[in-house]
Amino acid sequence: MLTLHDDPISGNGFKIRLLLAFMGTPYHYNAYDILKGETHTPEFLSTINPGGRIPVLELDDGRRLVESNAVLTYLAEGTSWIPSDPFTKAQMMSWLFWEQYSHEPNIATLRFWKHLPELSDVQKAQLLSKRSAGEAALALMEMQLSHTDWLVGNGPTLADIALYAYTHVAEEGDYDLSSYPAVQAWISRIAALPNYVSITDKDRD
Numbered sequence: 286m287l288t289l290h291d292d293p294i295s296g297n298g299f300k301i302r303l304l305l306a307f308m309g310t311p312y313h314y315n316a317y318d319i320l321k322g323e324t325h326t327p328e329f330l331s332t333i334n335p336g337g338r339i340p341v342l343e344l345d346d347g348r349r350l351v352e353s354n355a356v357l358t359y360l361a362e363g364t365s366w367i368p369s370d371p372f373t374k375a376q377m378m379s380w381l382f383w384e385q386y387s388h389e390p391n392i393a394t395l396r397f398w399k400h401l402p403e404l405s406d407v408q409k410a411q412l413l414s415k416r417s418a419g420e421a422a423l424a425l426m427e428m429q430l431s432h433t434d435w436l437v438g439n440g441p442t443l444a445d446i447a448l449y450a451y452t453h454v455a456e457e458g459d460y461d462l463s464s465y466p467a468v469q470a471w472i473s474r475i476a477a478l479p480n481y482v483s484i485t486d487k488d489r490d
């Protein structure tokens with residue numbers, strides 16, 4: 286059976302949990318607390334991921350895969366979560382790369398910083414630029430979703446899962462989603478899909 290190494294607070298991990306739920310694929314769940322440094326122990330670094338990060342997908346044969354969006358594409362191979370038309374598939378990949386460069390580093394980071402006891406001077410200096418880059422990312426999604434129900438093509442794809450993960454909890458990083466009504470409608474559309482699970486599904490007690 287597959288094993289997902291993850292932290293329940295991680296949106297990157299949630300992308301994978303959500304896809305596995307939509308596909309009805311069972312898996313073992315190994316939880317780590319990144320705030321306690323549990324992904325930087327010698328054991329984690331030598332046996333799970335030398336990069337010191339979750340999520341990590343471990344296959345039956347022991348091979349491990351890192352990078353949430355790479356894990357999504359591995360798991361969804363051959364399903365409708367990846368469009369069969371080559372151009373539409375490449376458009377989906379455009380959103381996945383964009384998510385990692387222009388969305389996650391701003392929207393996920395401000396949410397994560399709320400969990401820290403205090404911000405360093407470097408983090409404080411980045412706050413404003415990250416907030417405005419995050420607003421720009423939400424505005425771009427709003428522009429697309431005012432015209433289409435899904436980010437790519439005629440149905441949900443990995444682009445929607447990858448972007449949903451941190452967008453739907455953006456308010457935890459003090460972004461105001463009421464300014465983005467098309468994004469809000471898209472969030473409701475995803476949450477209404479069969480087998481949907483919430484990001485808090487694996488929360489620690």
Ligand SMILES: N[C@@H](CCC(=O)N[C@@H](CS)C(=O)NCC(=O)O)C(=O)O
Pocket residue numbers: 295296297298319324337338339340351352353354385
């Ligand atoms: N690009 C990676 C990002 C992975 C990542 O940033 N993981 C965070 C949690 S969401 C982590 O493990 N942080 C712990 C650390 O860096 O010490 C992905 O998409 O999987």
